[in-house]
Amino acid sequence: MDAKDQSPDFDSVLVLYIGGEGRSGSTVLAELLGNHDGFFPVGEIRGVWHALEDDSLCGCGRPFSKCDFWHQVGKRAFGGWDRIDVGTMLNRDGKFARHRRIPRLLMSPFRWIDSADLDQHREVLSRLYSAIKEESGCSVIVDSTKDPAYALILRKIRQLDLRFVHLVRDSRAVAYSWSKKRVEQPEYRHHPVLKDSFLSSRSSWIEARDWVIKNLVFHLLARSAQYRFLKYESLISDPAQELAHLLRLADQGQVNANDAEFEFLPFHMLGGNRVRFEQGQIKLRVDDEWKTKMPISQRRIVGLLTLPLLIAYGYVDVPVKLERSL
Template identity: 35%
Template sequence: MARLLFVGGLGRSGTTLVERLLGELPGVCALGEVVHLWKRDIRGDERCGCGEHFSTCEFWTRVGELAFGGWANVDVYRVLALQAAVERTRHIPRLAGTRLPEEYRVRVREYAGYYTAVYRAAAEVTGASVLVDSSKHSALAHCLRWSAELDLRVAHVVRDPRGVAHSWTKVVARPEADGESEMTRYSPGRSAMLWNAHNAAFGLLARLGVPLLRVRYEQFVADPRAGLEALAAFAGLTLGESDLDFLTESHADLTVGHSAAGNPMRFSVGRIPLRRDDGWVRGLPSTDRRLVGAVCAPLLRAYGYPVMVSRGGTR
């Protein structure tokens, strides 16, 4: 049974950083956002985290051969049709039930089966005991819950929604894409609603019995060694004395990875700084701060964040 650590949360919450650091641990294979593998990589041939196009990446070629006898054998349109039919936020109440309607259950398990095949193949290629999928999508995690072939564990990454909202307003280039050159942007109001929906959906997973560890971005960046040790233990890994030598309080030394899709940080190699991004405190207009705080107030309190924050960063 494949052991999967699913890194979930709303985008711009630090999930790529968590995935990259996990990928440096022995026994771990970090795959990036597998949810985008079908469209962006198999069909779009975008670049892997190693820099190679997907079709020429040796790692992903071997995974495809083991999983499906080659990526050409994957009916991408079938996968995307299943994705549209079962993996939507609006389907989470149904996915969270104790039983699924027969036709829907068959689709969910078929859809989850494509992911399971990728995880198993990646484990065989690398010898890893833990696979990391940083797809983030709460609905995908709910679909994977129905797979009998996965040991699913969820790292639920949360960040102050005002920081998330500020990040979603920024222009971020997509260097791996030959077509669309920028990542999606959302208004603060839109990102606040998405923050509520996705984080609540992960809380629901925990209530359904899925092992879940909540990771607060701000605490993780303040003490990345402690955060990574907690995640390793949660994933069932035993770390040796030197396994975290690549990491200090201020930086991490990253090797080449094979993240299939995600934030451009997946291309970073070498020494990267680890510092908390609080640019939103001064960069996000006060009206937007108040809006996001009001929309997200219940979960802000639940996660230990202040509801109101002034431009100076105080309550």
């Protein structure tokens, strides 16, 4: 059954989806939003099947199988996580939520040979998000998955009221972050096999390509959904002002006058930056280490490959000669 064809008698689930490229500050943004009543950050929910398979640590510090919140979500959504075939979910996720699938996901009127499989995938996701809403008791689920193909899958789930925060950070800062090797994965620090594993790094070429594709898709999505463009640097410089816009986007109240201070709280976040395991006051500071430590060749490659968007976003000034010729 197609999730779109179900009865209109449903409680819609408002999902504030943080879209864009990884290493753009989405975990911090989710934490900031979580400081406001009504918002419930779940991290990169797309990774829930990996969390189920590997029993990785939830942001609350407990393994997925020991986290009361996720236990209740699984029970409510599926009658228990043991009713889910993890291999099937991972296969479907790997098949549908990928770059090469984006053109087909955008051409929604067409039915493809594996459309029934995609419908079933959406049905499972629909139950998952509904259960999160019910168990959290919050009005807004903050999903920092960021991936555009996954967003296109969610877009056709009728129960979801999907709204986008398009989070953008300078491509050179993002590429520098992805080029780092031996980045730890704290969600596996308890894991007997994976505890010494690291996140894979990416080349400048690959990262520049991904940065452009992901950002362009979210500009396309802005035409069909409620949407807010947000620069990482603006968020860190003036969080109260930017959060006020996002609260309006999610139909929530005003930012309080004393909201200049934020805390890391033990949210049940799956995936994302390691800061999700921190607690205490959030000290916001623009991370611009790339300006001094990024090799000049890497900086030039990424800068050239992403130049049109860098100019459009105001990260690079248009040379005077070029500006006159435009």
